[in-house]
Amino acid sequence: MELERAQQQLENLGLEKASLALDSQLEQALKNQSTYVEFLNSLLQSEADERRKRSEETRLKLSRLPQKKLLSDFNFEFQPSLDERQIKELATMAFVHRQENVIFLGPPGVGKSHLAIGLASEAIQQGMSVYFVSMSRLLADLSKAAKEGRLERRWKIYQRPKLLLIDEIGYSQLDRVSGNLFFQLICSRYEKGSIVLTSNKGFTEWGELMGDQALATAILDRLLHHAHVVNIRGGSYRLRARTKAGLYAGPNPLTDVDPNRT
Numbered sequence: 001m002e003l004e005r006a007q008q009q010l011e012n013l014g015l016e017k018a019s020l021a022l023d024s025q026l027e028q029a030l031k032n033q034s035t036y037v038e039f040l041n042s043l044l045q046s047e048a049d050e051r052r053k054r055s056e057e058t059r060l061k062l063s064r065l066p067q068k069k070l071l072s073d074f075n076f077e078f079q080p081s082l083d084e085r086q087i088k089e090l091a092t093m094a095f096v097h098r099q100e101n102v103i104f105l106g107p108p109g110v111g112k113s114h115l116a117i118g119l120a121s122e123a124i125q126q127g128m129s130v131y132f133v134s135m136s137r138l139l140a141d142l143s144k145a146a147k148e149g150r151l152e153r154r155w156k157i158y159q160r161p162k163l164l165l166i167d168e169i170g171y172s173q174l175d176r177v178s179g180n181l182f183f184q185l186i187c188s189r190y191e192k193g194s195i196v197l198t199s200n201k202g203f204t205e206w207g208e209l210m211g212d213q214a215l216a217t218a219i220l221d222r223l224l225h226h227a228h229v230v231n232i233r234g235g236s237y238r239l240r241a242r243t244k245a246g247l248y249a250g251p252n253p254l255t256d257v258d259p260n261r262t
């Protein structure tokens with residue numbers, strides 16, 4: 001039968017979705033009195049849509065994003081120090097095409113990771129490859145690979161994606177070896193691929209964090225050469241309910257971070 005033959009041909013050509021959709025698309029075309037070209041376009045569109053969806057799912061899985069966070073779920077009114085327009089501009093992903101970096105600075109709970117993951121989700125939707133890693137996992141992974149002599153292969157994981165996210169810089173102290181590995185990583189992406197970073201520490205504190213002022217300066221010099229620094233100065237979103245109710249009376253963690261360069 002002609003229909004079955006056509007379905008088989010489509011399948012043989014690797015157009016699986018088009019093959020499956022052919023029957024219903026023909027019916028639709030008949031009902032709508034579509035032209036041949038309209039019918040063909042609609043059939044090819046169903047194949048293209050399916051492929052885009054699958055490729056997006058694959059990229060999302062490979063990205064290892066820890067949570068689902070969207071920019072559209074971010075409440076900008078809660079964080080008046082943030083320039084919503086700047087975030088919208090970043091969401092166009094022009095910075096990725098220009099191999100620029102984005103650095104979110106601020107105390108705990110102000111939305112650094114949320115915004116970073118939100119940008120990553122946007123990048124995935126726009127067809128880009130993304131990889132998310134926390135600073136502690138990154139350093140553990142690189143040190144282990146270095147010890148086992150697999151570092152060369154391991155670099156690729158961090159060099160390949162269009163957009164690399166490194167979350168939570170500043171929560172753990174670096175030793176000399178990890179400081180050097182981090183430096184090498186920053187060098188390897190410098191002017192080649194974008195990085196989005198989040199840190200609770202201002203740049204002046206990075207020397208102490210890396211245990212080496214010269215190394216921190218060299219890292220920051222590269223990172224900040226083409227960078228958008230987003231300094232968030234507000235209160236913790238996590239504590240907002242308790243702060244409002246007067247239940248949170250501990251030390252105030254909502255202190256500003258003070259970058260030395262913006």
Ligand SMILES: Nc1ncnc2c1ncn2[C@@H]1O[C@H](COP(=O)(O)OP(=O)(O)OP(=O)(O)O)[C@@H](O)[C@H]1O
Pocket residue numbers: 069073074075076078079106107108109110111112113114115168198200237238
């Ligand atoms: N303005 C906001 N609107 C909506 N949700 C927010 C906002 N700010 C933060 N959140 C939510 O609050 C929680 C904490 O935010 P997030 O994890 O981004 O903080 P962070 O700045 O990365 O803090 P930390 O330095 O502790 O990692 C998350 O669940 C996040 O989705």
Ligand SMILES: [Mg+2]
Pocket residue numbers: 112113114167168198
């Ligand atoms: Mg975070």
